[in-house]
Amino acid sequence: MTLEDIVRETKTYDCLECGKCSSICPIARYNPAYSPRAMVENALLGFEDDLVGNRELFSCLTCGACQLRCASDVDYPLFIQKMRALASGAGVEGECAHSGTVHSLIRLMSNPGIKQNRLDWLSDELRTVSQGEVLFWVGCTPYFDPIFEYSGVQPLEISKSAIKILNSSGIEPMLLPDERCCGHDMFWTGNVETFRKLAELNAAMIKESGAKKIVFACPEGYRTFKEDYPQFVKIDCELQHITEFIAEAIRNNSLSFKELNKKVTYQDPCRLGRHLGVYDEPREVIKAIPGIELVEMAHNREESICCGTSAFTNCDMYSKMIRVERLLEAKATGADCLITSCPKCQIHFKCAMVNKGEEKGPDIEIEVMDIVSLVASALNSK
């Protein structure tokens, strides 16, 4: 794909140079070297080398805040994804956070010949079946567990809680023992070849499993299956995010909760919110738990601010500043707990709290919890 194709496909040529994208962009507010408008302008002028060689190409969070404001409907996140694919073809890569451990694991998973031990954490109290209609997509949590332990995140708790919720609503999900990463991070860092391999492996396994419905506890996997997989593979299943599933179960009265006294606020992950438009279900779920008070942050729903890093690239001081700002916003609501529905949001926020640095910064300590952990802790034990 050439720069010209990218401009055409993402409707970049419609740009009016109004600059709304740069004024809403969370990165541009802190990083003077980054401007979506300048990126688009460079693309329109055909300065391919400038774009491909620009470190800031990998700074974009692809959070979609700019797209929402754009009067010309330029698909900026997709523009960035395609530009990154162009750059990675030229051997340019972003700076990977955590030394690129996550990316390396994903690349290793794209190998067809492996037999993983990714479900060791399953215990007897979590009921699963080897053949069934509902497939629970575990995602990368078994791999995140050792990597992010240092910040007190327990990614596996999210998967365990999700299965508990499914069990309580009368569903025993099937899990794939050799599930691969959905490839979200590969797609968004421009490594389309690896993404294609992962997509094909996953699609074949899902087809073989005979699943009719896939439930995700991770918005990135959900988005990737819904929006990106159709261009590469065919998945013949109903797709549902766990919050949508829980909301439906609450409406059908198949879940009941005990009282939980907590004041919480909710972070909309970009993939679930702006990318897929799921704003109401998570709120419906939180409000359904008796005793819980939900307060909104100054920026919520469409206006929500990203957690500061996406696809584990270019995590820098600006990412940190975004995180601190968001955590302060959460604290300003007076909530005791920040609820999110994306494992990565939790990882990034907790990392910011752990790596505060030597100097005395603002107090950003707040409990961060995944929505499924909250729901699981409120379940009535049967």
Next chain:
Amino acid sequence: MSEFEPRIIAFACNWCTYAAADIAGTSRIHYPPNVRIIRVMCSGMVDPIYVLKAFEGGADGVLVAGCHHQDCHYLNGPDKCDAMFEKVKRMAHALGLEDERLRRELISTSEGVIFARVVEEMVDQLKKLGPSPFRKELVA
């Protein structure tokens, strides 16, 4: 068909294990030539990505070796290395790699014999296990 020759990447600390490998050489102790030694300044600087990259590149086994505890040229490199190794072992296990493909050893400067023995043992074990699942493409 020729016998499978495993490829081992060894991360060896400059002050102990690398010197031990050197001693093994100068003392003319024979050990299999399947190991590629990468000298690092301290075993504590080995990051999980080094190990994962080795497997990505087609290694069949990875050895991470350095000074004994309390014997670090710096302060607490071996402790850091232990913590890192625990993490990477869990990742490797989840990926389906056998435990024997990863080895952590404490080998001091004078222990050239031990270095040679460790490599020999690893080569034997890896020959039994066969090529790493991530190497299949390269072999075929």
